[in-house]
Amino acid sequence: MSSCIKLGHLLWYIYNIIVTLTQTCHRSTVHGLFSTHVQSGEGARAVPLAGHVGFDSMPDQLVNKSVNHGFCFNILCVGETGLGKSTLMDTLFNTKFEGEPTQHNQPGVQLKSNTYELQESNVRLKLTVVNTVGFGDQINKEDSYKSIVEFIDTQFEAYLQEELKIKRTLHSYHDTRIHACLYFIAPTGHSLKSLDLVTMKKLDSKVNIIPIIAKSDAISKSELTKFKIKITSELVSNGVQIYQFPTDDETVAEINSTMNGHLPFAVVGSTEEVKIGNKMVKARQYPWGTVQVENENHCDFVKLREMLIRVNMEDLREQTHTRHYELYRRCKLEEMGFKDTDPDCKPFSLQETYEAKRNEFMGDLQKKEEEMRQMFVQRVKEKEAELKEAEKELHEKFDRLKKLHQDEKKKLEDKKKSLDDELNGFKQKKTAAELLQSQAQQAGGSTTLKRDKERKK
Amino acid sequence: MSEVAVPEMMMPPPAMPAAFQVEKPVPGPGMGDFSYVGIDAILEQMRRKAMKQGFELNIMVVGQSGLGKSTLMNTLFKSKVSRKSVQATSQEKIPKTIDIKSVSHDIEEKGVRMKLTVIDTPGFGDQINNENCWQPIMKFINAQYEQYLQEEININRKKRIPDSRVHCCIYFIPPTGHCLRPLDVEFMRRLSKVVNIVPVIAKADTLTLEERDFFKQKIREELRANGIDVYPQKEFDEDAEDRMINDKIREMIPFAVVGSDQEYQVNGRRLLGRKTKWGTIEVENIAHCEFAYLRDLLIRTHMENIKDITSSIHYEVYRVRRLNENNTAIAHANGTGQILS
Numbered sequence: 001m002s003s004c005i006k007l008g009h010l011l012w013y014i015y016n017i018i019v020t021l022t023q024t025c026h027r028s029t030v031h032g033l034f035s036t037h038v039q040s041g042e043g044a045r046a047v048p049l050a051g052h053v054g055f056d057s058m059p060d061q062l063v064n065k066s067v068n069h070g071f072c073f074n075i076l077c078v079g080e081t082g083l084g085k086s087t088l089m090d091t092l093f094n095t096k097f098e099g100e101p102t103q104h105n106q107p108g109v110q111l112k113s114n115t116y117e118l119q120e121s122n123v124r125l126k127l128t129v130v131n132t133v134g135f136g137d138q139i140n141k142e143d144s145y146k147s148i149v150e151f152i153d154t155q156f157e158a159y160l161q162e163e164l165k166i167k168r169t170l171h172s173y174h175d176t177r178i179h180a181c182l183y184f185i186a187p188t189g190h191s192l193k194s195l196d197l198v199t200m201k202k203l204d205s206k207v208n209i210i211p212i213i214a215k216s217d218a219i220s221k222s223e224l225t226k227f228k229i230k231i232t233s234e235l236v237s238n239g240v241q242i243y244q245f246p247t248d249d250e251t252v253a254e255i256n257s258t259m260n261g262h263l264p265f266a267v268v269g270s271t272e273e274v275k276i277g278n279k280m281v282k283a284r285q286y287p288w289g290t291v292q293v294e295n296e297n298h299c300d301f302v303k304l305r306e307m308l309i310r311v312n313m314e315d316l317r318e319q320t321h322t323r324h325y326e327l328y329r330r331c332k333l334e335e336m337g338f339k340d341t342d343p344d345c346k347p348f349s350l351q352e353t354y355e356a357k358r359n360e361f362m363g364d365l366q367k368k369e370e371e372m373r374q375m376f377v378q379r380v381k382e383k384e385a386e387l388k389e390a391e392k393e394l395h396e397k398f399d400r401l402k403k404l405h406q407d408e409k410k411k412l413e414d415k416k417k418s419l420d421d422e423l424n425g426f427k428q429k430k431t432a433a434e435l436l437q438s439q440a441q442q443a444g445g446s447t448t449l450k451r452d453k454e455r456k457k
Numbered sequence: 458m459s460e461v462a463v464p465e466m467m468m469p470p471p472a473m474p475a476a477f478q479v480e481k482p483v484p485g486p487g488m489g490d491f492s493y494v495g496i497d498a499i500l501e502q503m504r505r506k507a508m509k510q511g512f513e514l515n516i517m518v519v520g521q522s523g524l525g526k527s528t529l530m531n532t533l534f535k536s537k538v539s540r541k542s543v544q545a546t547s548q549e550k551i552p553k554t555i556d557i558k559s560v561s562h563d564i565e566e567k568g569v570r571m572k573l574t575v576i577d578t579p580g581f582g583d584q585i586n587n588e589n590c591w592q593p594i595m596k597f598i599n600a601q602y603e604q605y606l607q608e609e610i611n612i613n614r615k616k617r618i619p620d621s622r623v624h625c626c627i628y629f630i631p632p633t634g635h636c637l638r639p640l641d642v643e644f645m646r647r648l649s650k651v652v653n654i655v656p657v658i659a660k661a662d663t664l665t666l667e668e669r670d671f672f673k674q675k676i677r678e679e680l681r682a683n684g685i686d687v688y689p690q691k692e693f694d695e696d697a698e699d700r701m702i703n704d705k706i707r708e709m710i711p712f713a714v715v716g717s718d719q720e721y722q723v724n725g726r727r728l729l730g731r732k733t734k735w736g737t738i739e740v741e742n743i744a745h746c747e748f749a750y751l752r753d754l755l756i757r758t759h760m761e762n763i764k765d766i767t768s769s770i771h772y773e774v775y776r777v778r779r780l781n782e783n784n785t786a787i788a789h790a791n792g793t794g795q796i797l798s
Contacts, residue, residue, distance in 0.1 A: 047562045051535040054757040055514075056567040059507040061761035063500050071499060094494050123497040166780045171769050249505060310495035314502035322616050333612045 072126040072175050073313060074155075076111075076207065078148060078199065079184025080136035083214040088182075088269035089129050091282060091293060092305055093118060096271065097129065106134025109147045128176065136195060145199040152178055152206045156328040177325060179316045180243070180308065181207040184214040185264060189223045191230045200240045206324055208243035208316050210308070211235070216266035216299055217284060217291045224266055231264055245307060246315050259307050265300035268293055511570035513620045514760065515559075515601075517652075518575065519594065519644070520629025521582040524659040529627075529716035530575050532729060532740060533752055537718075538562050538575050555580040555593045576623060582640055591644045598623050598652055602775040624767045625688070625755065626652045629659040630711060634668050636675045645685045651771055653688040653763055655755070656680075661713030661746050662731060662738050669713050676711055689759070693766055706754060712747040715740055 077085040081104055090096055097116065113130040130151070135144055155177045162173050183200060185192065203209055211231065213219070219227060235242060242263065245256035270293050274283040282293040293301050308316075336357070518526040518539075527539035538560070559576040576597075581590055601622045608618045626648060630641055645654055656676070658664070664672060680687060687710060689703040717740050720727045729740040740748050755763070 045560075045562055047534075047536045047538060047564055049534070049536050049564055049566060053533070053535050053564075053566055054752065055512070055564075055571055055760065056569045057757050058512050058569055058571070058760060059504045061758070062507050063503055065761055065765070066503060067500065092494070118494075118496060120494060120496045123500060125496050125499075166777055168773070249509060251505060305495065310498040311502070313496075313499050314506055318506070326614070330612050 067122055067124075069171070070124040070126060072128070073317065074128040074130065074176060074178050074180075076130045076132075076148075076152070076178045076181045077184065078132050078135060078181060078203075079214060080186060081106075081134065083184040083186060084269050085131055085182075085184055085214075087271060088184075088212075088214070088267060090271045091269040091301070092308070093127065104134075104137050106137055108138065109133070109135050109144045111147060111151045126174070130178065141195050144195065145202045148199070149202055149206065152203070153328070156206075156325055157332070159325065160329055160332060177320055178207050179313075179320045181209045183209055183211045185211055185231065187213055187215050187218045187227075189219050189227050191227075192234050197234065197238055197240070200235070200242075201238060204241045205327065208319055208324070209240075210243050210304075211264035212300075212304060213264050213266040215268065217268045219266070228262075228264060228266070243316070243319070245312055252311055255311065256307075259303060262300060262303055265304045265307075267301045267304055268299040269301070508568055508570075510617070511572065513572045513574070514764070515574040515576065515621060515623050515625075516755075517578065517594075517598075517623045517626040518629070519578050519581055519626060520659060521631060522579060524629040524631060525716050526577065526627075526629055526659075528718060529629075529657075529659070529714060531718045532716040532748065533755070534562075534564065534573060536562070536564065538564075538573060539577065555590060557593060557597045574621070587640055590640070591647050595647065595651065598648075599775065602772055603779070605772065606776055606779060620768075622767055622772060623652050624764050626654050628654055628656045630656055630676065632658055632660050632663050632672070632713075634664055634672050636672075637679045642679065642683055642685070645680070645687065646683055649685050649687055651775070653690075653766055653771070654685075655688050655751075656711035657751060658711050658713040660715065662715045664713065673709075673711060673713070688763065688766075690766070693770065709747065709750060712751040712754075714748045714751055715746040716748070 075089070077089065079085050086097065093116075095116075095118070097114065110133045111130050112133050113128055115126060115128045118125045118127055132148060135148075138144065159173070159175065159177055162168055162170065181203060183196070183203075185196060200209055200211070213224075213227065213231075216224065245252075245260050247253040247257045247260075268284060268291055270282050270284045270291075272282070272284070273280040274285050274290055276283065276290065276292065281295075284291045284293075292298050296302050516530070518530060520526050530539040531537055540560075556579050557576060558579065559574055561572060561574045564571050564573055578594060581594070584590070605618060605620065605622055608614055628641070628645060628648075630637065645656065648654055658669070658672065658676075661669060686692070689706055691703075691707075694700040694703055715731060715738055717729050717731045717738075719729070719731075721730050721732050721737055723730065723737055723739060728742075731738045731740075739745050743749050
């Protein structure tokens with residue numbers, strides 16, 4: 001009896017196992033010709049395929065479209081003058097880009113950007129290299145980082161403007177946002193300069209920073225390791241976030257994580273070729289030996305090229321777009337006063353807020369205009385009053401003077417009149433006197449004759 | 458890889474980009490790849506990124522009931538992505554209004570993951586009075602555009618905006634053999650402006666080859682006469698190569714398709730087909746029907762192009778209209794009548 005029960009249990013147990021097995025089999029069942037096992041995403045049902053559909057050509061279609069369109073990549077080189085930025089760019093991209101080296105007497109930091117079209121097999125790349133001219137040359141370097149930050153912001157702003165336009169052409173827009181910033185550290189062998197720390201701190205939230213030690217043939221190997229450790233510890237202690245190569249994709253995770261440990265890369269750049277053995281290599285020749293650029297024992301140039309171009313170029317572009325640009329966009333829009341909506345109220349339109357802000361602004365403007373106008377009117381009134389006063393005064397003065405003048409005139413006339421009277425009186429007296437005289441003469445003539453006769457007698 | 462000669466260095470004027478070509482020598486046994494920069498490695502990087510992210514595709518099927526829409530979807534994607542709305546045994550139910558049912562599936566092939574959404578419109582053209590039957594569909598399509606637009610204008614927006622816009626609308630023409638019905642013309646005229654329409658002749662096994670050609674010609678004439686631009690649209694051809702390829706396609710639309718999800722034995726092979734007393738119609742045989750062309754167009758060659766046209770042309774048109782609408786509405790509310798550019 002007990003053996004029957006045991007058998008029963010055993011059978012039941014086996015039955016359960018079979019059931020669970022068939023259930024699991026059923027989930028990853030093979031029906032039709034062949035199928036693939038999938039995991040379901042959120043909200044979607046995973047469906048096995050019973051044949052070759054053909055959408056595995058999608059990545060190819062995407063790649064073809066991009067090839068037709070061309071790619072663009074923008075690098076910013078920040079570093080003091082004379083650290084070999086232009087030479088490194090030439091070496092990296094295997095062409096001779098720019099002209100003369102810059103002088104050291106620039107008054108401020110300027111950014112010069114140059115665009116080049118490179119082509120390799122069927123891939124067209126529009127490469128823009130931006131150089132900081134005059135970085136670290138001034139006596140007072142406090143504002144050096146400002147022009148760099150401004151430049152980066154201008155590129156973001158241009159893209160944001162294009163994105164917010166009503167009629168926009170995003171897919172044919174030439175993207176000028178900086179994808180990678182190569183920060184050149186001077187090979188002192190000691191530690192980072194304070195200018196470097198300040199600049200990197202300001203730039204780390206705006207652009208992917210890849211620090212490199214320039215002209216590293218000036219440092220010996222042991223000093224180099226110490227230098228690198230010092231630099232990384234300083235960066236960490238100051239909270240500078242440099243670009244970390246991504247380790248989430250299995251194909252490149254390994255190489256990326258090893259490279260992450262080699263940062264900052266110690267590079268040497270050279271466009272001159274030297275014959276070593278029986279081939280020509282890019283190298284710098286010294287009396288005591290030759291530094292080969294592409295020799296991994298001599299410098300990290302190959303690592304830099306590998307990481308920057310061959311493995312992570314796409315990721316750099318993506319990070320710029322999804323992290324740095326989004327951050328800029330968010331800050332800018334919040335600054336302008338937009339905010340996102342709560343889920344329950346009506347969806348907000350950017351245009352509405354913009355219009356509302358614009359009206360507010362116009363209202364302010366009008367108010368200011370009114371104020372100014374009133375002030376102006378006031379001033380005019382005051383001035384008019386002043387002028388009127390002055391006019392009145394002048395009139396009074398004129399009247400006074402006129403009166404004075406008349407008085408004087410009157411006096412003179414009186415005087416003249418009295419003079420005339422006198423003259424008249426005098427004339428009269430004169431005529432009277434003459435008359436008398438003539439009479440007297442006549443009478444006197446006879447008398448004088450008589451007198452004369454008497455005398456003669 | 459062919460070698461490209463390196464031209465002498467030119468000093469370009471600052472505004473114009475200089476063109477340089479990088480030499481790629483064949484790497485010999487002892488020579489490292491010395492002047493090879495590695496720019497074309499970006500293609501591989503893009504491919505990896507695409508594989509990781511996966512793709513999205515939203516297809517809408519429109520047509521009267523009984524034209525085989527669900528079967529065609531199942532045949533296209535070789536899986537049960539669409540449930541037949543009319544079961545063999547249950548009572549036939551014609552819905553009173555047009556329903557829009559959207560079902561998503563995750564499918565994967567050779568490492569490429571795709572989220573396929575099939576949007577079904579049961580009830581289209583089934584009522585007695587079919588006036589304005591396109592309105593719910595237009596509303597749905599515009600609602601998807603609206604959703605995308607709202608997400609795009611957000612300040613805190615997601616890394617990848619989920620794309621629910623309808624990329625392609627397959628319109629099923631009943632195989633009358635004569636010409637397009639007024640309902641077809643009206644619907645296609647209105648919708649060709651907002652979405653990519655791919656017209657297909659459904660259940661084409663009822664037409665002989667001559668009838669089929671005649672029917673297609675009539676349809677093409679009518680489309681032209683009414684100014685309906687179906688996919689691939691003439692105006693969006695980018696270059697001569699595109700135009701050549703698309704012209705060939707345009708000569709073949711609408712595709713006469715037959716759908717089936719059952720397999721039969723033909724000549725020793727198992728093929729999808731329809732078995733009748735007078736023979737077996739093989740779905741993937743181009744001598745029998747044009748299903749293979751449709752599948753190639755939709756999935757294997759032009760999928761990216763379809764999505765591109767949807768996002769850069771139809772969506773932009775909607776966006777411009779919407780933003781301008783907002784503009785004028787606000788201007789009128791303010792009474793200023795000033796319109797921003």
